[in-house]
Amino acid sequence: MGNSATTDVVSNNREWWKEAVFYQIYPRSFNDSDGDGVGDIPGIIEKVAYLDELGVDAVWLNPVYKSPQADNGYDISDYRAVNPEYGSMEDWSRLLEELHDRDIRLIMDLVVNHSSDQHVWFRESRASTDEYADYYYWRSGDSGYPNNWESYFDTPAWSYDEKREEYYLHLFTAEQPDLNWRNPDVRAEVFDIVDWWLDHGIDGFRLDVINVISKAVGLPDGDPDAEHVGTEHFINGPDLHDYLNELSGEGFGEYRDEVVSIGECSNIDPETALDVTGRESDGIDMTIFFEHVELDREEGWQHREWDLTELKSVMADWQAAVEEGAWVSLYHSNHDQPRGLSRFGDPDQFRYESATMLATWLHGHKGSPFVYQGEEIGMSNVTFESPSDLDDIWAQNHWENEREAGKSFEEVRGEFERFGRDNSRTPVQWSDEEYAGFSTSEPWLGVGDDYEEVNVEADRASDRSVFEFYSELIELRSGNGLLSYGGFEMVRPEDSSVYAYRRRHDSVDHEYLFVCNFTGDTESFELPDTVEYETAEPVLANLNKLAADPAAVELRPYEAIVYELS
Numbered sequence: 001m002g003n004s005a006t007t008d009v010v011s012n013n014r015e016w017w018k019e020a021v022f023y024q025i026y027p028r029s030f031n032d033s034d035g036d037g038v039g040d041i042p043g044i045i046e047k048v049a050y051l052d053e054l055g056v057d058a059v060w061l062n063p064v065y066k067s068p069q070a071d072n073g074y075d076i077s078d079y080r081a082v083n084p085e086y087g088s089m090e091d092w093s094r095l096l097e098e099l100h101d102r103d104i105r106l107i108m109d110l111v112v113n114h115s116s117d118q119h120v121w122f123r124e125s126r127a128s129t130d131e132y133a134d135y136y137y138w139r140s141g142d143s144g145y146p147n148n149w150e151s152y153f154d155t156p157a158w159s160y161d162e163k164r165e166e167y168y169l170h171l172f173t174a175e176q177p178d179l180n181w182r183n184p185d186v187r188a189e190v191f192d193i194v195d196w197w198l199d200h201g202i203d204g205f206r207l208d209v210i211n212v213i214s215k216a217v218g219l220p221d222g223d224p225d226a227e228h229v230g231t232e233h234f235i236n237g238p239d240l241h242d243y244l245n246e247l248s249g250e251g252f253g254e255y256r257d258e259v260v261s262i263g264e265c266s267n268i269d270p271e272t273a274l275d276v277t278g279r280e281s282d283g284i285d286m287t288i289f290f291e292h293v294e295l296d297r298e299e300g301w302q303h304r305e306w307d308l309t310e311l312k313s314v315m316a317d318w319q320a321a322v323e324e325g326a327w328v329s330l331y332h333s334n335h336d337q338p339r340g341l342s343r344f345g346d347p348d349q350f351r352y353e354s355a356t357m358l359a360t361w362l363h364g365h366k367g368s369p370f371v372y373q374g375e376e377i378g379m380s381n382v383t384f385e386s387p388s389d390l391d392d393i394w395a396q397n398h399w400e401n402e403r404e405a406g407k408s409f410e411e412v413r414g415e416f417e418r419f420g421r422d423n424s425r426t427p428v429q430w431s432d433e434e435y436a437g438f439s440t441s442e443p444w445l446g447v448g449d450d451y452e453e454v455n456v457e458a459d460r461a462s463d464r465s466v467f468e469f470y471s472e473l474i475e476l477r478s479g480n481g482l483l484s485y486g487g488f489e490m491v492r493p494e495d496s497s498v499y500a501y502r503r504r505h506d507s508v509d510h511e512y513l514f515v516c517n518f519t520g521d522t523e524s525f526e527l528p529d530t531v532e533y534e535t536a537e538p539v540l541a542n543l544n545k546l547a548a549d550p551a552a553v554e555l556r557p558y559e560a561i562v563y564e565l566s
């Protein structure tokens with residue numbers, strides 16, 4: 001189906017980012033070109049051809065700005081400079097050029113809920129310099145913490161500053177003080193930064209934790225039962241919509257219609273997403289939501305059993321919001337989550353099958369698919385032998401809390417292996433060479449144990465290549481109006497083994513049917529007879545079977561088939 005059909009399906013709101021597949025690069029772990037054990041921008045440039053072969057349309061680059069790396073770049077000390085470990089501004093410009101030469105767009109990360117404590121603003125603010133005194137949230141500490149809020153990283157949300165003799169707010173690490181968005185000067189600084197990067201030719205931003213930028217007036221106490229105490233006073237806060245509208249007008253300005261803004265929104269539901277992607281504010285085009293990656297998690301780090309019908313219900317609600325005018329990023333992995341393959345699939349027994357089934361399942365929904373580095377070769381979670389294997393500050397804080405509660409590492413190790421962010425941050429496994437071909441010296445974070453079998457070279461040489469399957473899937477979506485804009489309808493929502501759905505539109509004479517077996521067993525699936533068709537042609541399948549009629553089909557473990565029904 002070419003472009004004319006796309007025009008049929010969507011009459012007026014066609015956008016490049018609704019038709020694009022994004023690839024997320026975590027620069028520290030992607031590819032190291034200078035052998036210091038840390039990934040870098042020239043290392044990314046070496047792999048642009050690889051991204052092109054995969055067929056992606058855009059790259060989301062996690063922060064590469066100057067940063068002391070307390071939270072791996074999410075603590076920025078200079079928003080207009082590249083971290084020297086990663087290269088130079090010239091390298092960055094070259095990357096942009098190389099990507100654009102291949103029609104791949106570049107999205108940068110905008111981290112402006114907080115800065116680094118090493119940023120000149122914070123240094124001046126600590127010194128109470130007039131201009132900057134009010135750039136952050138300062139409160140007197142005469143009677144201890146100003147309120148009971150907790151950070152997202154399992155610590156109090158306030159730290160005392162000896163110099164200013166006051167507490168400052170940080171919803172993440174103490175090295176990430178929260179910027180005071182109520183100060184118009186702060187907002188003007190942010191909009192300048194946005195403008196500066198847009199002038200450099202980028203194609204949009206992923207807005208880090210953007211729905212916590214507005215804190216309730218007076219910073220009151222929070223509900224002690226909340227997972228992170230205080231969230232009701234800063235998630236989707238009172239001025240969020242105004243701030244986003246300003247960001248759109250003064251920040252994105254003349255670029256607004258060409259670029260994309262992708263908002264990471266914690267604790268957001270579909271109804272609120274509709275507000276932030278259009279109804280009440282114009283600052284966000286697309287929401288990164290979390291409900292589907294939280295199904296297996298109780299509060300904190302505890303595992304919870306879940307059922308496929310719950311996943312269906314979460315996804316169906318989000319698909320309904322998309323139908324109403326919201327837009328979402330479709331992902332099962334990123335740098336903050338354990339590997340989706342370990343969470344939803346079975347990398348031990350069915351690596352190829354479950355990696356490709358999950359890809360099919362995800363990409364068929366309505367929204368913009370995101371591939372997280374390494375996902376396209378089936379990388380999975382890793383093991384942590386001792387606390388010294390934990391790099392992530394959140395994991396380190398959690399371990400500290402567990403240790404203080406009297407736990408041994410052995411007792412809680414499983415929590416890190418299941419949920420730890422380090423799982424997805426290990427170096428990309430390029431080959432079976434030492435350090436997985438990522439670097440010539442010991443990487444900053446250990447390489448996965450399985451790198452000799454699971455690596456790009458081996459995968460691409462195999463006749464069951466996950467990479468090859470991803471590229472076919474991306475190709476199927478490319479220019480396909482029905483998949484980008486057609487409606488979504490779940491089939492047999494009560495089935496707890498097979499996840500099936502239709503994608504269709506009144507103006508198109510065929511439809512797609514996705515059928516995905518989420519189990520390691522053979523499952524039978526029967527299409528309800530309300531689904532009418534004359535011919536069923538499988539257009540993509542992860543296992544070698546291209547004939548079965550979906551009216552009644554036996555699906556092998558993790559089998560996925562996409563049918564075109566006419």
Ligand code: GLC
Binds near residue numbers: 071074208264335
């Ligand atoms: C976002 C980032 C995460 C970071 C946090 C604080 O959730 O994705 O990596 O730790 O914000 O900036």
